[in-house]
Structures are given as C-alpha cells and as structure tokens.
C-alpha cells in the first residue's frame with residue numbers, strides 16, 4: 001500500500017492530496033494579491049447599504065478565514081461542504097442535532113471517552129436514545145439496526161484500541177434502514193481514509209489532532225456529502241453558536257499544508273515502534289492495525305490507504321505503566337494526539353476516565369493499557385527511548 005498520495009476517491013479529482021493541501025486558498029486574496037490567504041479577525045462586516053448584506057455579515061454565521069479552511073477540508077474529504085466548529089466535541093454535538101427525541105443513535109462501545117460521555121448524558125436527559133455496540137460484531141450490528149436507528153456513529157480505527165470497523169458492513173445496514181452514517185476520521189485524516197467514499201454521509205474530525213498537527217489549536221469539523229445535509233449542519237452551527245474562531249482556522253489551514261508528509265513519516269515510525277514493542281518480553285499485547293496479526297489487518301488494508309501513527313499496548317498493571325511513563329524522555333505524558341511531538345497517555349486515568357470502570361471493562365480498556373501518539377522525532381531516538389523505559393520496568397520488577 002502507498003502512503004496515501006495515489007489512491008484517491010470521494011468525488012475529488014485531479015491533483016494529489018499533497019498539492020491540494022499546499023495550494024488551498026493560495027492566490028485567493030483579491031484585496032492585496034497576498035499569496036497566502038490573510039486572516040480576517042473582524043467579528044462583523046459592513047453592509048453595502050440598508051437591506052444589502054455583503055457575502056459575510058457576522059462571524060458566528062460566516063467568516064472568510066473559516067471559509068478557506070472549510071473549502072480545503074470539504075475538498076480533501078470529497079464532501080459538498082464543511083462546517084468548522086470550536087472543537088471536535090462541538091462537531092459531534094452538532095451532528096447529534098439531526099437525531100430527534102426518542103430516535104436512536106448507535107455508537108461504538110469503545111469510542112473516544114468524551115463522545116461516550118456526551119452521548120450517555122444526552123440519553124440520560126432524554127434528548128435521544130443511545131445504544132453502544134461492538135461494531136466489529138455482525139450480529140450485534142444487525143440487532144441494533146433492527147431497532148431502526150436514525151444515526152450510526154462509526155469511529156475507526158477506534159480510540160484507544162485501534163479496532164477497525166468494516167465500512168462495507170455498516171454501509172449495507174445503513175442503506176437498508178435509511179440510517180445517517182457519521183464517521184469520525186480523526187485518527188487517520190483524509191490522507192489515509194475517505195469515509196464519504198466508503199459510504200458515510202458525514203465525516204467529523206477533531207482538527208485539534210492531525211489536521212492542524214501542531215498541538216496549538218482546539219477545533220473540529222463536520223463535512224457533509226450532500227448539499228441538504230450541509231445546509232442543515234450550517235443552520236444548526238449558527239443557531240447553537242458552535243462555529244470555530246477565525247484565528248484557529250488560520251492556524252489549522254497553515255498546519256494542514258504539511259499533512260501528507262507528516263502522516264506518511266509518522267505512520268512509518270509508528271509501524272517500526274509497533275514491531276519493536278511486540279518483541280519486548282514485558283509487553284503483553286500490541287494494538288496496531290498495520291501488524292499482520294492484528295485481527296482487523298485485512299479490513300484495514302482494504303479500506304485505508306495507510307495504518308496511521310497511533311498505537312497502544314499493554315503492560316501487566318498500573319505500577320508498570322507508572323514506571324514506564326516516568327522513564328520516557330521523548331514522549332510527553334499528555335492527552336490528545338496527532339501533533340508533531342510524541343505523546344504517551346494512560347487511557348484508564350486520562351482520555352477514557354469519563355467512562356465508568358464497567359464501560360471501560362466492556363470496551364477492553366485495562367489499567368495496563370498505554371497509548372502512543374507517534375510524532376516526527378527520529379524513529380531511532382523514539383525506539384531507544386521506549387526500549388530503555390521498558391528495560392527499566394523489567395529491572396524494577398526483578399529488584
């Protein structure tokens with residue numbers, strides 16, 4: 001499989017993703033012929049005259065800098081249009097507006113902890129019904145779809161266990177039951193996966209992660225396949241006030257320009273680290289879809305253009321996790337992912353702490369699980385760092 005440059009689909013034709021990210025919005029400034037698009041921070045825009053609104057009137061409803069980012073992301077994912085939000089959670093909250101009272105939303109049982117918390121809370125206050133399902137289980141999916149869901153949220157690969165959901169299976173059910181299919185593409189970005197081409201109606205991202213790529217913005221996006229879905233999301237985004245800030249859009253577009261090279265390099269390093277971890281006697285299990293013995297390797301190969309730069313692995317217990325993370329030099333102990341810098345996280349106490357211990361157990365998230373977001377540091381340095389930290393775990397276990 002290539003590194004994401006060649007295999008394109010989703011209604012996007014012509015140039016490669018590297019070219020499109022670099023050229024997005026370039027030469028579009030008609031005011032001063034700026035090569036790079038300027039940032040428009042103004043919250044409000046002058047009318048031509050009474051009753052004569054210009055293209056933009058108020059930044060919550062629309063803003064030229066946000067439009068530059070929206071056009072770039074809609075193009076990369078092959079959607080009709082993109083709605084830029086203030087965070088990834090705002091994007092997920094936004095798409096939830098399409099589900100009415102007493103209607104059902106199906107979500108993955110091992111989704112991002114914040115998504116799990118949002119959906120559980122919405123169900124608790126009777127906003128809509130939610131069913132968490134193991135989406136790799138065909139029978140469980142069939143039983144859930146038999147209830148006639150309005151929406152299904154797919155998150156693949158999943159966070160933090162990197163399970164891969166088969167889009168063709170979900171698409172088959174979603175088409176049969178007229179269910180809106182939403183895919184969270186945060187882990188792979190359009191460089192490695194195009195959910196709209198695989199049957200989704202809406203793609204969401206936490207742009208905080210790979211799309212921005214520099215861990216200095218919190219943002220999100222919902223990209224709709226059709227004009228009518230896009231219009232509906234735009235209406236709700238303005239109504240709720242969840243649209244993203246112009247300066248954040250400017251920074252995200254700046255980060256996006258290097259997306260393809262970042263993803264390719266980070267994924268290559270991640271594969272090497274997954275292999276290294278697998279060989280260490282202290283490591284019980286490694287979760288990375290690029291490994292041939294990963295249970296969903298074949299599905300990943302079929303529907304993805306790369307395996308991404310996220311991986312997780314298991315040590316025996318919390319004490320070992322503590323020793324390991326304290327010994328690392330080049331991985332910062334922090335939540336989030338997708339930046340140029342490598343991060344290490346402990347899902348049970350960090351990213352997935354919002355889930356109940358029982359929900360974590362059902363999802364397979366043990367106390368010994370560690371998640372790595374592999375950055376752009378040298379692969380050799382990262383490998384040496386991990387080996388040294390694991391060796392320290394082994395030495396302290398013996399002494």
Ligand code: PLP
Pocket residue numbers: 087088089090112114115155159184186187205206207208218219220336
């Ligand atoms: N979706 C996934 C897969 C995530 O990992 C996250 C955050 O980690 C989110 C959504 C939420 O994004 P944000 O933190 O930008 O609100």
